[in-house]
Amino acid sequence: MMLKSRKYRTFNRKDLLAQAIAFGLVAAPMVAQADAGYVYEAGHASLKEWLLPDAAPSPDDNKYSEKRANLGKQLFFDPRLSGTGQVTCASCHFPERGWADGLPTAVRFQGKNVGLATPTIINLGYNDVLMWDGRMPNLEKQGFAGQGKPADINAGSTVEPEVVIERLNKVKAYVKLFEGAYPGEGLTRESVAKALAAFERTIVSRTSPFDRWVKGDKSALTEQQVKGFKAFVEKAKCVTCHLAPNFNDGGFHNIGLKSFGDADHNAGRFKQMKRKSMDGAFKTPTLRDINQTAPYFHDGSAATLKDVVEHYALGGMVKTNLSPSLPQDIALTAQDKDDIVAFMNALTSEQPMFVYPVLPQN
Numbered sequence: 387m388m389l390k391s392r393k394y395r396t397f398n399r400k401d402l403l404a405q406a407i408a409f410g411l412v413a414a415p416m417v418a419q420a421d422a423g424y425v426y427e428a429g430h431a432s433l434k435e436w437l438l439p440d441a442a443p444s445p446d447d448n449k450y451s452e453k454r455a456n457l458g459k460q461l462f463f464d465p466r467l468s469g470t471g472q473v474t475c476a477s478c479h480f481p482e483r484g485w486a487d488g489l490p491t492a493v494r495f496q497g498k499n500v501g502l503a504t505p506t507i508i509n510l511g512y513n514d515v516l517m518w519d520g521r522m523p524n525l526e527k528q529g530f531a532g533q534g535k536p537a538d539i540n541a542g543s544t545v546e547p548e549v550v551i552e553r554l555n556k557v558k559a560y561v562k563l564f565e566g567a568y569p570g571e572g573l574t575r576e577s578v579a580k581a582l583a584a585f586e587r588t589i590v591s592r593t594s595p596f597d598r599w600v601k602g603d604k605s606a607l608t609e610q611q612v613k614g615f616k617a618f619v620e621k622a623k624c625v626t627c628h629l630a631p632n633f634n635d636g637g638f639h640n641i642g643l644k645s646f647g648d649a650d651h652n653a654g655r656f657k658q659m660k661r662k663s664m665d666g667a668f669k670t671p672t673l674r675d676i677n678q679t680a681p682y683f684h685d686g687s688a689a690t691l692k693d694v695v696e697h698y699a700l701g702g703m704v705k706t707n708l709s710p711s712l713p714q715d716i717a718l719t720a721q722d723k724d725d726i727v728a729f730m731n732a733l734t735s736e737q738p739m740f741v742y743p744v745l746p747q748n
């Protein structure tokens with residue numbers, strides 16, 4: 387069987403079946419076959435499905451413009467957006483930590499723990515499933531909800547989002563910037579969400595050594611990394627869920643983390659979809675820039691990429707509600723594990739120097 391990549395918004399029948407399985411709508415007949423039909427040579431045509439399209443597609447009512455993205459960048463770093471006036475989106479999504487925070491689980495203002503790891507915002511413009519439990523379909527909706535209570539940006543404060551919008555409207559420079567970017571729409575919760583989304587769509591990783599190798603640069607990957615890619619696809623079957631081109635499948639899986647055994651475990655996707663298979667199932671995250679965002683998993687329980695691979699080598703730890711797509715008995719050697727880690731280290735793109743925005747003063 388040839389594994390199909392997940393193309394943005396163009397699902398063929400196989401993709402739909404894969405999605406139905408991932409969403410728990412139908413039972414997976416078995417773990418997908420390991421034969422992805424790839425030839426492991428730089429530039430080979432069989433690998434092209436791993437290349438991301440140049441621009442993340444944006445919706446009709448929020449087409450990309452530089453003005454919009456620049457405005458969103460200012461908002462992303464502006465503490466005026468938070469209830470307390472102390473927190474910015476970048477308090478948790480730092481550019482220097484791969485747009486996550488380096489913590490096992492996120493910490494809000496005044497030390498309150500969110501209980502979930504901060505995900506990267508890299509390449510989210512290519513996704514249509516957002517948040518660990520998939521409750522948001524796109525960046526605009528996330529940006530809108532993100533301003534509400536008890537959203538992270540609100541930092542647990544009792545300030546209503548409308549008060550924040552009023553506060554922003556008092557900054558004349560912002561009113562002008564919004565008029566330039568979204569003529570006639572005003573400075574509202576909606577237009578703030580749109581600008582944030584326009585900025586987030588520019589946060590991309592698609593020029594990693596792996597991408598250069600797929601395009602034909604032989605020297606971009608080491609021999610070990612190529613072996614690691616092969617093991618990722620064939621022996622370890624990671625590609626069952628971490629599909630081309632963005633290393634995700636738009637679905638949710640219980641991968642048997644230890645914390646699932648706790649009586650008060652986070653139910654994950656089950657909160658949105660009351661199917662037993664979704665209890666403890668979380669969104670498959672991208673693996674692009676993955677070496678920037680340790681620790682790993684929604685509960686931050688894996689400190690390193692090696693720990694992640696060891697988890698999969700065991701076929702999970704708590705096996706009471708495992709995703710049928712999680713392979714068992716994959717028998718990885720110590721060498722295979724090192725090779726897979728080496729491969730994941732090749733998924734990080736070099737980023738241009740990040741220039742922080744200057745915030746409008748009044």
Ligand code: HEC
Pocket residue numbers: 462467473474475476477478479492493494495500502503504505506507510515516517518519525528529532533538539582586
């Ligand atoms: C206190 C830390 C914190 C702050 C501040 C914060 N976030 Fe997040 N962010 C998180 C956590 C934790 C999640 C995952 C929550 C979940 O899945 O329920 C998340 C999820 C997201 C996602 C979805 C990621 C994915 O992979 O699906 C986006 C997009 C996002 N945040 C953008 C923002 C924006 C924009 C702001 C500012 C308006 C912001 N965040 C402020 C911690 C934070």
Ligand code: HEC
Pocket residue numbers: 618622623624625626627628638639640641643667668669670671672673676679681682683684685691694695698699709711712713726
């Ligand atoms: C059954 C589908 C499935 C398979 C097979 C699978 N993964 Fe995952 N992967 C997931 C899901 C779902 C998560 C998030 C789980 C969670 O946090 O609860 C994840 C998380 C990860 C993470 C952490 C990402 C982060 O941002 O925290 C890494 C790294 C990873 N997988 C690598 C691999 C590797 C390497 C393999 C093969 C050895 C593999 N995965 C096989 C579904 C899968």
